[in-house]
Amino acid sequence: MTVIEFLAAGGAENLWSARTQMALSLGWHIVFACFGIAFPAIVVFTEWLGHRRGDAVLTGLAHTWAKAMGVLFAAGAVSGTLLSFEMGILWPGLMDRFGEVFGFPFVLEGFAFFVEAIFVGVYLFGWDRLSPRAHMLSALPMVGAGIAGAFFVVSANAWMNNPTGFRLDARGEVVDARPWAAMFGPSTWPQFTHMWLAAFMVTGFLVASVYAVGMLRGRRDGHHRAGLLIPLTVAAIATPVQIGVGDWIANTVADNQPAKLAAMEGQYETTAGAGLSIGGIYQDNKLRYALEIPYGLSLLIHHDPDGVVPGLEEVPADERPPVNVVHLAYNVMVAIGLALLALAAWFGLVWWRRRRLPRTAWFLRAAAVAGVAAVVAMEAGWITTEVGRQPWIVHGLMRTEDAVSPAAGLSWGLVAVIAVYTVLTVFTVVVLRGLARGRDTLAPQEQEAAR
Amino acid sequence: MTLAEAVLGAAFTGLVAYALFGGADFGGGVWDLLAGGTERGRRTRERVERSIGPVWEANHVWLIFVLVVLWTGFSGVFAAAVTTLYLPLTLAAFGIIARGAAFAYRKSVDTLGMRRFFGAAFAVSSLLTPFFFGAVVGGVAAGRVPPGIAAGNVIGSWVNPTSFLGGTLAVLVCAYLAAVFLCGDARRDGEDDLAEVFRRRALVTAVVTGAVGLAGIAVLRTDAPLLFDGLTGRGLPVVALSVVAGLTALWLLMTRRYIAARLASALAVTAILVGWPVSQYPYLLPPARTVDEAAAGRPTLLALLIALCAGAAILVPALVYLYVLFQRTPSERQEGGHPPG
Ligand code: HDD
Numbered sequence: 001m002t003v004i005e006f007l008a009a010g011g012a013e014n015l016w017s018a019r020t021q022m023a024l025s026l027g028w029h030i031v032f033a034c035f036g037i038a039f040p041a042i043v044v045f046t047e048w049l050g051h052r053r054g055d056a057v058l059t060g061l062a063h064t065w066a067k068a069m070g071v072l073f074a075a076g077a078v079s080g081t082l083l084s085f086e087m088g089i090l091w092p093g094l095m096d097r098f099g100e101v102f103g104f105p106f107v108l109e110g111f112a113f114f115v116e117a118i119f120v121g122v123y124l125f126g127w128d129r130l131s132p133r134a135h136m137l138s139a140l141p142m143v144g145a146g147i148a149g150a151f152f153v154v155s156a157n158a159w160m161n162n163p164t165g166f167r168l169d170a171r172g173e174v175v176d177a178r179p180w181a182a183m184f185g186p187s188t189w190p191q192f193t194h195m196w197l198a199a200f201m202v203t204g205f206l207v208a209s210v211y212a213v214g215m216l217r218g219r220r221d222g223h224h225r226a227g228l229l230i231p232l233t234v235a236a237i238a239t240p241v242q243i244g245v246g247d248w249i250a251n252t253v254a255d256n257q258p259a260k261l262a263a264m265e266g267q268y269e270t271t272a273g274a275g276l277s278i279g280g281i282y283q284d285n286k287l288r289y290a291l292e293i294p295y296g297l298s299l300l301i302h303h304d305p306d307g308v309v310p311g312l313e314e315v316p317a318d319e320r321p322p323v324n325v326v327h328l329a330y331n332v333m334v335a336i337g338l339a340l341l342a343l344a345a346w347f348g349l350v351w352w353r354r355r356r357l358p359r360t361a362w363f364l365r366a367a368a369v370a371g372v373a374a375v376v377a378m379e380a381g382w383i384t385t386e387v388g389r390q391p392w393i394v395h396g397l398m399r400t401e402d403a404v405s406p407a408a409g410l411s412w413g414l415v416a417v418i419a420v421y422t423v424l425t426v427f428t429v430v431v432l433r434g435l436a437r438g439r440d441t442l443a444p445q446e447q448e449a450a451r
Numbered sequence: 452m453t454l455a456e457a458v459l460g461a462a463f464t465g466l467v468a469y470a471l472f473g474g475a476d477f478g479g480g481v482w483d484l485l486a487g488g489t490e491r492g493r494r495t496r497e498r499v500e501r502s503i504g505p506v507w508e509a510n511h512v513w514l515i516f517v518l519v520v521l522w523t524g525f526s527g528v529f530a531a532a533v534t535t536l537y538l539p540l541t542l543a544a545f546g547i548i549a550r551g552a553a554f555a556y557r558k559s560v561d562t563l564g565m566r567r568f569f570g571a572a573f574a575v576s577s578l579l580t581p582f583f584f585g586a587v588v589g590g591v592a593a594g595r596v597p598p599g600i601a602a603g604n605v606i607g608s609w610v611n612p613t614s615f616l617g618g619t620l621a622v623l624v625c626a627y628l629a630a631v632f633l634c635g636d637a638r639r640d641g642e643d644d645l646a647e648v649f650r651r652r653a654l655v656t657a658v659v660t661g662a663v664g665l666a667g668i669a670v671l672r673t674d675a676p677l678l679f680d681g682l683t684g685r686g687l688p689v690v691a692l693s694v695v696a697g698l699t700a701l702w703l704l705m706t707r708r709y710i711a712a713r714l715a716s717a718l719a720v721t722a723i724l725v726g727w728p729v730s731q732y733p734y735l736l737p738p739a740r741t742v743d744e745a746a747a748g749r750p751t752l753l754a755l756l757i758a759l760c761a762g763a764a765i766l767v768p769a770l771v772y773l774y775v776l777f778q779r780t781p782s783e784r785q786e787g788g789h790p791p792g
């Protein structure tokens with residue numbers, strides 16, 4: 001098929017491009033969403049600390065971060081808008097059949113975004129209009145809304161993994177939808193908690209990495225030290241908890257989506273006392289070249305070395321997810337999670353003993369890459385979740401290929417999204433770098449002098 | 452009123468709010484576009500930026516609100532409409548991306564070239580986005596969206612006279628609203644000469660909008676007879692109300708009563724929007740799907756209604772707070788560039 005034919009095609013040919021488009025736009029949005037969830041809390045904490053200690057460095061830091069928050073929030077809002085369109089444009093079959101069941105959390109999420117957008121306006125533009133106390137208070141609704149928004153949207157995703165809260169009649173049509181119940185399926189709490197912590201890790205490590213780079217370049221003033229310390233502390237606290245939650249979420253997957261778990265582990269045969277496989281390539285129903293930790297998987301899932309872990313052989317061949325992607329993504333997430341744990345432990349120990357940062361430049365180098373690593377871990381986690389759910393868009397009930405729009409020319413959307421997001425990414429990076437260099441760009445409220 | 456109508460009514464209220472508030476923000480971008488060269492347009496641009504800076508993100512969420520209520524409460528119709536109309540919707544979404552990003556980013560760059568580039572992206576997308584939304588409304592109202600996923604013509608549903616009319620009117624209305632809102636803002640901040648400029652612009656746009664609206668009647672008559680019958684039949688009182696409110700707004704503008712002019716203008720725009728559902732009632736997708744046929748099951752609608760009421764209780768005070776805060780002149784301004792405290 002030529003490129004032109006591909007782009008003009010309708011019907012089932014749309015599946016690949018629609019999935020890629022969805023993955024791209026979600027993968028982009030989620031990075032900024034993390035800042036929407038975690039950054040307000042970090043910024044207002046810094047502002048509060050600055051006021052309490054009368055420390056102008058901290059207040060200044062909060063001020064710089066608030067400017068970045070304005071940029072990041074705008075990027076999150078516009079990319080989220082595209083997503084709202086795409087849910088319908090790309091997956092009308094999903095919305096048509098199940099919209100009344102799982103659309104509801106998105107409505108609640110809408111209110112959360114409203115509150116967040118209102119108070120972002122108040123917080124950013126209110127520096128000179130509000131007393132410091134009122135100003136800091138105005139950040140609290142933003143913090144709460146970020147949490148609520150994440151909960152609602154993740155519960156929609158958790159529903160796709162473990163649909164509950166409705167019945168199907170003989171023809172397979174939804175009857176008796178109970179949207180409240182649908183929000184609280186078995187995956188909701190583990191997924192939300194895991195995502196919420198991931199947001200703090202991503203935001204914390206990324207912000208810290210900016211200042212670690214600055215310090216490596218020799219800028220070791222108080223501004224840089226505080227800019228490294230505060231977000232790094234937040235992330236370092238979140239990391240060990242996140243690993244624990246990772247165990248919880250893996251168990252939830254094992255209980256509800258055995259095919260996904262088997263794909264994560266690259267395991268074909270149902271095995272008692274299954275080993276934990278790291279790396280390797282899955283070919284002809286076998287994982288080759290993998291490192292195996294005996295009994296590891298059974299221990300992790302059942303906390304019992306002889307526990308039985310079902311393999312891919314249990315599900316029909318056309319209901320198995322693509323194993324290599326899922327296995328690799330899962331390994332990447334876990335590996336990065338453990339590496340970040342090591343970094344957090346190093347930092348924590350030295351701080352506990354000596355009340356200072358580790359002195360070696362290797363620490364700063366590690367902190368400098370930790371930000372990107374956390375983002376990769378999070379993206380890998382989502383790939384595990386979403387690709388591991390294939391071929392279902394709603395686990396066990398609706399196949400992705402039955403949900404995709406048959407509209408002609410849909411693939412152009414992918415081309416356009418790639419183009420638009422490339423440009424957007426470049427400019428976002430340029431603008432944020434400008435802010436990070438601390439060249440004194442003007443705060444949102446200072447438009448007077450802004451030109 | 453049935454439960455379904457109540458939920459749809461809430462979504463429609465969101466749409467009106469988006470048209471009024473979000474619309475004015477887009478209109479601000481249109482005036483930015485028409486403001487002239489860097490030096491000549493500087494004050495207009497600053498005025499626009501000051502007025503919409505703190506509020507545009509909140510105003511934008513009305514759109515999300517409309518989308519999510521529709522997709523939960525009227526999933527089938529939502530799926531039908533967005534798949535048939537996916538081209539203008541995707542383009543509108545890109546417009547929103549360009550506008551929002553450019554607006555937020557241009558404050559944080561310091562070279563003139565970059566500023567100009569972001570400014571241009573902001574302004575042009577402010578023009579295109581309302582056009583595409585207007586075209587979408589035109590497509591639905593003219594009955595060009597059949598029920599069924601991607602069942603309509605993906606081009607003809609929005610490239611047609613009614614959609615074109617809808618798009619043009621949307622741009623004009625946005626520009627008009629922005630001019631009226633900016634008159635008041637400019638006067639409040641002591642920029643009386645700018646207020647005069649916006650007043651003149653508001654008057655001119657009002658006349659143009661009226662003329663296009665009248666000419667549009669002829670278009671609708673041949674291109675969308677059902678809508679035409681509705682607007683000239685059952686919808687006539689609201690259309691008349693819109694005309695009266697519009698004329699009142701003109702008179703208030705002439706006599707420089709800007710706050711009252713805002714209200715009258717908002718009423719005129721609301722009335723003309725209300726004309727649309729009134730004239731196609733009881734259809735959601737004319738002439739095939741009525742509101743009740745399209746609605747989700749009772750528990751979902753009920754949950755929606757409860758959530759909408761609870762949400763409104765949080766939202767309305769917060770929005771009022773936002774608008775009041777930024778309609779006040781700040782008591783003291785900080786020196787530029789220094790962190791507060
Ligand atoms: C900084 C990010 C980060 C880190 C360090 C980890 N994860 Fe994770 N993981 C995510 C970020 C993430 C996520 C936010 O991307 C996902 C996608 C969906 C979700 O709810 O969380 C996820 C999903 C996800 C899933 C799939 C859930 C599903 O399909 O429902 C499992 C089984 C794990 N994680 C397990 C782990 C384990 C055992 C980790 C320990 C090392 C771990 N994660 C570290």
Ligand code: HEM
Nearest residue numbers: 019022023026027030153154157379382383386387393400
């Ligand atoms: C509430 C949140 C989310 C919802 C409702 C959601 C929904 C969807 C839908 C409808 C699809 C297309 C159908 C499918 O391929 O199964 C999809 C695919 C995908 N999404 Fe998500 N998603 C969410 C979060 C995310 C995030 C944050 C990422 C980040 C990377 C992500 C990554 C992907 C990927 C990689 C695919 C493609 C799967 C494939 O093609 O095999 N998702 N998601």
Ligand code: HEM
Nearest residue numbers: 032033036037073076077080081083084113117150153515
């Ligand atoms: C299909 C899935 C998704 C859709 C349709 C969606 C939609 C949106 C929309 C419309 C906005 C903009 C709100 C505004 O205008 O202020 C937004 C922002 C946001 N989204 Fe998403 N989103 C999705 C996935 C996610 C996921 C997986 C998360 C995180 C767990 C998330 C968290 C957030 C947060 C915290 C914000 C507000 C902060 C910001 O704008 O940066 N979203 N989203």
